[in-house]
Amino acid sequence: MxxxxxxxxxxxxxxxxxxxxxxxxxxxxxxxxxxxxxxxxxxxxxxxxxxxFPDPAQLLVVPDHYLTRMLVSQGAKLPELGVGPANGPGFERDPREIFRRFCAGWKHFRGTPTRYWMEHELVEIFGVTVRPSADTADQVYDQIAECLADPAFxxxxxxxxxxxxxxxxxxxxxxxxxxxxxxxxxxxxxxxxxxxxxxxxxxxxxxxxxxxxxxxxxxxxxxxxxxxxxxxxxxxxxxxxxxxxxxxxxxxxxxxxxxxxxxxxxxxxxxxxxxxxxxxxxxxxxxxxxxxxxxxxxxxxxxxxxxxxxxxxxxxxxxxxxxxxxxxxxxxxxxxxxxxxxxxxxxxxxxxxxxxxxxxxxxxxxxxxxxxxxxxxxxxxxxxxxxxxxxxxxxxxxxxxxxxxxxxxxxxxxxxxxxxxxxxxxxxxxxxxxxxxxxxxxxxxxxxxxxxxxxxxxxxxxxxxxxxxxxxxxx
CATH class of the missing domain: 3.20.20.140 (Metal-dependent hydrolases)
Incomplete structure (x- = not known):
């Protein structure tokens, strides 16, 4: 890398x-x-x-059923990914925590079209320069959040x-x-x-x-x-x-x-x-x-x-x-x-x-x-x-x-x-x-x-x- x-x-x-x-x-x-x-x-x-757009998680993670179903296949729960009724058990309200779960599971998308699309989005649209991981999740989140505050986004x-x-x-x-x-x-x-x-x-x-x-x-x-x-x-x-x-x-x-x-x-x-x-x-x-x-x-x-x-x-x-x-x-x-x-x-x-x-x-x-x-x-x-x-x-x-x-x-x-x-x-x-x-x-x-x-x-x-x-x- x-x-x-x-x-x-x-x-x-x-x-x-x-x-x-x-x-x-x-x-x-x-x-x-x-x-x-x-x-x-x-x-x-x-x-x-x-x-x-409200935050990086609501834009990139929560609405993408390709992405969420892969994480579910590896043990994640939909409420942990911000999916489902907000008053349900285990529902994650913190978008940063949702994004961390996605980044920690980045390896699971290897070889999938989700990997291709998300790479394109992160690099070409939001200018992200580090690969998602548990260690880089907050850095990637902050980069995207800064973009979303710009009217150009x-x-x-x-x-x-x-x-x-x-x-x-x-x-x-x-x-x-x-x-x-x-x-x-x-x-x-x-x-x-x-x-x-x-x-x-x-x-x-x-x-x-x-x-x-x-x-x-x-x-x-x-x-x-x-x-x-x-x-x-x-x-x-x-x-x-x-x-x-x-x-x-x-x-x-x-x-x-x-x-x-x-x-x-x-x-x-x-x-x-x-x-x-x-x-x-x-x-x-x-x-x-x-x-x-x-x-x-x-x-x-x-x-x-x-x-x-x-x-x-x-x-x-x-x-x-x-x-x-x-x-x-x-x-x-x-x-x-x-x-x-x-x-x-x-x-x-x-x-x-x-x-x-x-x-x-x-x-x-x-x-x-x-x-x-x-x-x-x-x-x-x-x-x-x-x-x-x-x-x-x-x-x-x-x-x-x-x-x-x-x-x-x-x-x-x-x-x-x-x-x-x-x-x-x-x-x-x-x-x-x-x-x-x-x-x-x-x-x-x-x-x-x-x-x-x-x-x-x-x-x-x-x-x-x-x-x-x-x-x-x-x-």
Whole structure:
């Protein structure tokens, strides 16, 4: 370890002497292109209020579920990391102590994408010059805290510093969109809402009836009938379009999109509504209803033009006790095997060749890239293949994606990179890694005389900037 911690300029580029210089040239050509971050979970209030970030722990540690789950795997408790109800047992209120626990566990991130992103954040954004450890934790904390006191590190200023041209937030269907209205006036076209109706499409969820009431309040349309429910969803989608929204977001367990006859869907809705806390229907009935509603969401996208982002295949809250104690997105979500060819068939049969419909399909099941998703995206004009996300947005997984999907789907049927993060300061790090990995893959094609260098540079620019712009463009 040197006295001053620095990052190698060729990190994540190919190691061999033939492709590395080519990759470096390609990467440098696209390194500074603007970031289009259309799928993510940064709270819109951060940009609307533009308040200073509270402290290094709340900025870098607490909201990053990649980071916290690794520390939990090594014996840490979520409350010790500032996660969970503040009045719960063992909850750590001291941000410096939370940050110390993170730094003491730095070795556990070796070889993970979290290590890459956090290195980039600490060195490139905050100017940290010592590697995190139990001994350096306070020094690193103080360096970051000093930066956060500077107005140049407020959220809107960082949008400019990070080169973020557009960022999408993820908002519940019942959101008032007031913060987005403020931003539309103050930062027009910069921060856009994304319609996330998932809680409303799963009647067995304990909060379903309460969420229906939220939808009714937001839309002004009674949701105690199936017709009213659909009308309220359409109303809220229209509100998102009016607020500048370009996409919806759907994170179901299954990729099934089989529609039901209207009478059958109405019957299931009414049956669920009669039950206490959504318990009126069976798991099989709920699965059928949620698949039906995905088809309805696709039909509505064909009407209003919102791009349908679809990322199934994650078993949410694998530890239900943790989820019950600490809330949504804290129960250790785990990928599962996902089938797309049959699941997406109803939607693609109905809308796959329609000029008015667009879907971007993501997966955390690597096996389906070459077997299902690349062939589907390689033929249906309405479907694009989403970038590796969540557990797959790591260097080797992203390389495997390019190798598995490109030969069938081509580059033009992909959506470009999305970061899908709550950790705002990791956005430039994640996009930087994607650009480096793509440069390495393209460099190999050049070295093998399968692409000319100018074509590789052009393709890298498409993947980094032009394809996400096109995939989410308003129609």
């Amino acid at each position: 040197t006295d001053t911690w620095t990052l190698h300029p060729d990190r994540a580029l190919p190691a061999d002497s033939v492709t590395r210089p080519i990759a470096r040239e390609i990467y440098l050509a696209v390194r500074d292109l603007p970031i289009v971050s259309m799928h993510g979970h940064v709270d819109v209030a951060a940009f609307a209020d533009d308040e200073p 407020r959220p809107r200023a960082l949008l400019d510093r990070f080169g973020i041209e557009t960022i999408g937030t993820t908002d519940p269907a019942w959101s008032t969109l007031d913060a987005h209205a403020r931003l539309a006036a103050e930062l027009p076209g910069r921060v856009l809402p994304t319609f996330r109706p998932d809680p409303l499409l799963h009647p067995a969820r304990p909060s379903w009836r309460e969420d229906l009431e939220r939808l009714a309040t937001a839309s002004g349309i009674a949701t105690d009938t199936y017709a009213g429910y659909l009308a309220a969803l359409r109303d809220r989608r229209a509100a998102f379009v009016a607020a500048g929204g370009l996409a919806t977001d759907h994170g179901h367990l299954s990729a099934d999109t089989t529609p039901l006859p209207d009478d059958a869907a109405r019957t299931l809705f009414e049956k669920a509504l009669r039950g206490a806390d959504g318990s009126g229907i069976s798991m099989a009935e709920e699965a059928a209803f949620s698949a039906h509603m995905l088809f309805q969401m696709a039909a509505m996208s064909a009407e209003d033009g919102l791009v349908m982002q679809f990322h199934p295949g994650v078993l949410r809250d694998h530890d239900p006790a943790v989820a019950a104690t600490f809330g949504p997105d804290k129960g250790y979500d785990i990928p599962v095997v996902t089938e797309f060819a049959h699941g997406l068939r109803p939607v693609l049969e109905a809308f796959g060749n329609s000029e008015s419909f667009r879907m971007i399909a993501f997966t955390v099941d690597e096996d389906v890239y070459s077997r299902e998703l690349a062939p589907l995206a390689g033929v249906y004009p309405a479907l694009r293949l989403g970038a590796p996300w969540w557990f797959l947005d790591a260097p080797d997984a992203m390389r495997r994606f390019r190798e598995a999907a490109t030969e069938t789907a081509g580059f033009s049927n992909m959506s470009g990179f999305v970061d899908d993060t709550r950790a705002f300061c990791s956005i430039p790090a994640r996009h930087d890694l994607a650009r480096r990995v793509d440069a390495g893959y393209l460099a190999r094609l050049v070295a093998e005389h399968r692409l000319d260098l100018d074509e590789a540079v052009d393709t890298a620019a498409d993947l980094a900037y032009h394809l996400p712009k096109a995939a989410y463009a308003a129609r």
